[in-house]
Amino acid sequence: MATGLDGIERAGRFITFEGGEGAGKSTQIKRLAARLREKGLVVVLTREPGGTTLAESVRAFILSGAAEPLGPEAEMVLFAAARADHVDRVIGPALARGEWVLCDRFIDSTRAYQGGDGVDPDLLNGLEALAIDGVRPDLTLMLDLPVEIGLARAARRRDDGDAPDRFERETVERHERRRQVFLSIATANPDRCVVIDANRSEEEVAEAVWQVVLKRFADRLG
Incomplete structure (x- = not known):
């Protein structure tokens, strides 16, 4: 079993999806969830x-750009407060119940962005x-693709007339710096992180994700 809150044994599994803007995290997390549910999980x-009422309020505040003038340190404090509530109310209890938690962004995004x-x-x-x-992830899937392609995808997925959010409107250079941080994290944590080439079709990426998950959790999914 994996270790959960305060070292308590937990029955569930915790998988996080990380990557830059437009990498396809939201799409791939839903596809993986569907395949895991087919296994009866x-x-x-x-x-x-996000993930709780409080954390979703923090999300709206940050993505609107209202927190940007406060600086990256203040933004990080807001992220940490939202994360603490999220772990306490959603992630930790779900893992203790033996459920599988799939999270779109977690600690690595804070390291890459702030x-x-x-x-x-x-x-x-x-x-x-x-x-x-x-509470740390059992597996982190780093979806990687060139920054310009990711930003173009992010622009296409927005509804007509919607403005880019706080992070989408930043410079290509800033996004490239974050991409390199994500890749450095993966290199430094090979037991937890796997880089997935996201510059492929949705189906190809989904299959690559599934193969990694099957291999990592063969004892539960075999």
Whole structure:
């Protein structure tokens, strides 16, 4: 069993999806959930920031751009508060019940976005530890593709007339820096992270994701 809140044994599995704008996380997380449910598993789909009423309010505030003038440190504090509520109310209890939790973004996005914007690593590490309370992913799928392609995809998926959100409207250079942080995290954490080439068709990416999950959790899915 994997370790959950405060070192307590947990029966479920925790998979996170990470990557830049337009990488296809939302699409792929739904496809994986469907395949896991076909195996008879109970699956919880969630996202960050979000997942609870409080965290969704924080999400709306951040993505609107209202928090941007406060700087990356303040944004990170907001993310940490939302994450703590999310872990306490949704992720931790689901894992304890033996459910599989699939989350669109988690700790690595904070490292890529706020960490990539220069937040002090000690502050980042301290807030992360407080927020997750020992709950770490069993597997992180890093969906990777060239920044320009991802931003073009993000633009196409917006409804006509919708403005880009707080992060989508940033420079290509800034997004490229975050992409490199994601790849560095994957390199440094090979036991947890797997990079998936997302510059392929939706079906090809979904199959690549499924093969990784099958291999990683062969004892549960075989």
